[in-house]
Amino acid sequence: MNLRLILAVCAATLALAGCTSAPEPAPSTQQLLADGAKVYGSNCANCHMADGSGISGRDPGMVNDAVVTGDPTILIRVTLQGSDAVLPADRPKFSETMRGYPQLNDEQIAAVLTYCRHDFGKGAAQIDPAQVQAVRAQAGL
Numbered sequence: 369m370n371l372r373l374i375l376a377v378c379a380a381t382l383a384l385a386g387c388t389s390a391p392e393p394a395p396s397t398q399q400l401l402a403d404g405a406k407v408y409g410s411n412c413a414n415c416h417m418a419d420g421s422g423i424s425g426r427d428p429g430m431v432n433d434a435v436v437t438g439d440p441t442i443l444i445r446v447t448l449q450g451s452d453a454v455l456p457a458d459r460p461k462f463s464e465t466m467r468g469y470p471q472l473n474d475e476q477i478a479a480v481l482t483y484c485r486h487d488f489g490k491g492a493a494q495i496d497p498a499q500v501q502a503v504r505a506q507a508g509l
């Protein structure tokens with residue numbers, strides 16, 4: 369192939385790629401962390417505490433918690449549906465209950481969970497809005 373042909377093929381490929389409807393770009397980690405701190409402060413901190421330490425016997429701590437650092441699907445479902453619907457019956461008991469937050473949108477859920485994993489969960493991988501959307505669809509929420 370001569371150079372002119374290679375350039376033509378490249379241009380055609382780029383043009384085609386531009387025509388396919390690209391999905392919404394995922395928010396950056398920095399954006400998720402900034403938004404997540406706000407969502408956490410207004411929805412979660414009154415029980416789990418601003419530093420994620422929880423309250424003994426009342427609300428579990430988030431710091432290095434197995435659910436926070438673990439399977440993203442379980443973590444997303446706990447936040448959307450509440451703990452009773454998702455976690456095993458023989459888990460430690462707390463005097464409060466954890467209701468679900470289906471009213472938070474995919475970006476807000478992704479943000480608050482990314483924040484919890486980053487700040488309290490030894491930097492476990494971020495959660496993307498697309499993952500929340502998939503879990504919501506799968507659980508019929």
Ligand code: HEC
Nearest residue numbers: 411412415426427428433435447451452462464465466469
């Ligand atoms: C009314 C107090 C309260 C609020 C507000 C609250 N939680 Fe909880 N959360 C709890 C309690 C109590 C549990 C344990 C419930 C259980 O095991 O049944 C829990 C459990 C959890 C768990 C599972 C932890 C584990 O190891 O079992 C996660 C994750 C979690 N909450 C995240 C959140 C997030 C994110 C928010 C804010 C969007 C939030 N919580 C708001 C009280 C609360």
